[in-house]
Amino acid sequence: MIQFLLNRELRSEHALDPNLTVLEYLREHLKKPGTKEGCASGDCGACTVVVAELDGERLRYRSLNSCLTFVSSLHGKQLISVEDLKHKGQLHSVQQAMVDCHGSQCGFCTPGFVMSLFALQKNTDQPDSHKAHEALAGNLCRCTGYRPILAAAEQACCQQAPDQFDAAEAETIARLKAIAPTETGELNSGDKCCLVPLTVADLADLYGSHPEARLLAGGTDLALEVTQFHRTLPVMIYVGNVAEMKRIEHFDDRLEIGAATPLTDCYEALSDEYPDFGELLHRFASLQIRNQGTLGGNIGNASPIGDSPPLLIALGAQVVLRKGNDTRTLALDDYFIDYRITARQESEFIEKIIVPRAQAGRSFRAYKVSKRLDDDISAVCAAFNLRLEDGVVTDVRAAFGGMAATPKRARACEAALLGKVFNHATLEAACAALAEDFTPLSDFRASKEYRLLTAQNLLRKYFIEQHSPYIETRVTAYV
Ligand SMILES: Cc1cc2nc3c(=O)[nH]c(=O)nc-3n(C[C@H](O)[C@H](O)[C@H](O)COP(=O)(O)OP(=O)(O)OC[C@H]3O[C@@H](n4cnc5c(N)ncnc54)[C@H](O)[C@@H]3O)c2cc1C
Ligand code: FES
Numbered sequence: 001m002i003q004f005l006l007n008r009e010l011r012s013e014h015a016l017d018p019n020l021t022v023l024e025y026l027r028e029h030l031k032k033p034g035t036k037e038g039c040a041s042g043d044c045g046a047c048t049v050v051v052a053e054l055d056g057e058r059l060r061y062r063s064l065n066s067c068l069t070f071v072s073s074l075h076g077k078q079l080i081s082v083e084d085l086k087h088k089g090q091l092h093s094v095q096q097a098m099v100d101c102h103g104s105q106c107g108f109c110t111p112g113f114v115m116s117l118f119a120l121q122k123n124t125d126q127p128d129s130h131k132a133h134e135a136l137a138g139n140l141c142r143c144t145g146y147r148p149i150l151a152a153a154e155q156a157c158c159q160q161a162p163d164q165f166d167a168a169e170a171e172t173i174a175r176l177k178a179i180a181p182t183e184t185g186e187l188n189s190g191d192k193c194c195l196v197p198l199t200v201a202d203l204a205d206l207y208g209s210h211p212e213a214r215l216l217a218g219g220t221d222l223a224l225e226v227t228q229f230h231r232t233l234p235v236m237i238y239v240g241n242v243a244e245m246k247r248i249e250h251f252d253d254r255l256e257i258g259a260a261t262p263l264t265d266c267y268e269a270l271s272d273e274y275p276d277f278g279e280l281l282h283r284f285a286s287l288q289i290r291n292q293g294t295l296g297g298n299i300g301n302a303s304p305i306g307d308s309p310p311l312l313i314a315l316g317a318q319v320v321l322r323k324g325n326d327t328r329t330l331a332l333d334d335y336f337i338d339y340r341i342t343a344r345q346e347s348e349f350i351e352k353i354i355v356p357r358a359q360a361g362r363s364f365r366a367y368k369v370s371k372r373l374d375d376d377i378s379a380v381c382a383a384f385n386l387r388l389e390d391g392v393v394t395d396v397r398a399a400f401g402g403m404a405a406t407p408k409r410a411r412a413c414e415a416a417l418l419g420k421v422f423n424h425a426t427l428e429a430a431c432a433a434l435a436e437d438f439t440p441l442s443d444f445r446a447s448k449e450y451r452l453l454t455a456q457n458l459l460r461k462y463f464i465e466q467h468s469p470y471i472e473t474r475v476t477a478y479v
């Protein structure tokens with residue numbers, strides 16, 4: 001059984017199809033059609049809902065795409081949908097702001113915008129236009145235009161008064177504590193099931209006895225198999241309630257990041273060490289996707305165009321893999337073997353990711369090039385991590401995404417840099433060596449020629465930034 005609050009109503013579910021998304025659950029099972037389906041692929045934000053969960057003694061509200069969230073992941077949380085905002089006949093202040101600012105025409109996108117604004121209001125004491133843009137970048141509107149919606153964001157955040165959720169916060173916290181899971185939850189229907197373990201040991205046991213299971217983290221990739229490819233996932237194990245895998249631990253020389261930690265939290269912690277992670281955070285999908293997607297999932301899907309792996313490889317990150325009671329630690333670049341093939345064995349999973357802390361004398365930079373600034377996947381992603389002593393490259397790691405079947409180090413390029421004075425001649429030799437490292441593919445994101453030239457130009461850009469520290473181009477490049 002799984003339990004959660006549907007706003008204030010306690011729901012206990014056990015006989016639901018685990019392939020059911022929260023969007024379908026709301027619309028078809030509960031007959032709450034306020035939440036809309038636009039794309040069913042995480043791109044439009046029409047289906048945005050807010051999920052509140054306990055974070056110590058407070059509630060943390062996150063906007064999510066309900067089209068990519070399976071119901072099993074609600075276990076122990078509070079689900080808030082657009083129907084829950086109106087209270088005692090009065091529109092919520094974010095809804096009123098949309099009315100006052102003329103932020104809606106056909107209205108199809110409006111519930112999604114309203115829920116993103118609600119999450120923004122709950123999470124922001126001092127709103128600014130940057131935060132408003134960030135909160136809304138995953139919501140698309142075909143009719144209204146964004147200026148009135150941004151005006152609504154400003155009104156909603158600047159004139160916020162305590163609402164019914166604030167009034168009920170202590171009670172909600174108490175109720176979530178009362179239903180906090182104490183044992184593995186389960187959702188099943190017929191021969192389909194999703195198991196929801198709470199500890200890493202239980203996860204290891206369950207995965208050992210169900211090697212055929214698909215691991216479900218944020219579901220922003222896995223759920224597409226159901227919503228876009230109409231497959232059925234008969235057995236899933238949800239890792240998002242495993243407490244040990246949602247921690248970020250700081251040690252003197254490293255960060256250890258639980259694989260099920262949401263990307264928003266991972267990138268925030270990493271950006272304290274490496275500011276370019278902070279830059280990339282805003283270029284990674286949308287806030288909804290970053291709130292539900294995890295670092296383990298971004299590595300686990302083994303996509304050649306995933307954004308975190310090139311950065312982590314350039315930093316010398318490692319993955320800790322666990323099977324039963326055994327763990328092994330692998331350099332991340334050894335984890336990726338071929339297209340979607342990894343070193344992970346049957347019943348083995350990524351428990352955590354180890355990232356070295358920043359060291360004096362090293363320069364780390366990362367760049368993402370995509371067709372659109374917001375909510376788009378990389379055509380090319382590059383990360384460079386050099387140590388320079390008296391102008392000479394004494395250590396180098398360069399890694400790329402979008403250039404090969406896996407995220408990959410550019411070994412020939414690195415060899416052309418190592419031990420050399422970092423001048424124009426070295427730079428051009430290293431750029432030429434990139435053609436030895438990679439034979440990229442052409443696809444709808446970019447041609448092979450474009451990819452290779454872009455990779456070389458990103459190295460040139462890095463060079464210019466090293467030699468002209470006042471130039472701050474960072475990862476904001478887009479085509
Ligand atoms: C609209 C949209 C935009 C996107 N934009 C980007 C982008 O800009 N950059 C980018 O890199 N990606 C992007 N993605 C892809 C996706 O969001 C990320 O890869 C995300 O990090 C996946 O994490 P998840 O937790 O949702 O993974 P899930 O979907 O839950 O899982 C993905 C895969 O990893 C496996 N897995 C999960 N956890 C583990 C574990 N602990 N051990 C082993 N295997 C595991 C799962 O079994 C599954 O095969 C986008 C996706 C969408 C839908
Ligand atoms: S329906 Fe478009 S993001 Fe969910």
Ligand code: FES
Nearest residue numbers: 105106107141142
């Ligand atoms: S108001 Fe029509 S899509 Fe936004």
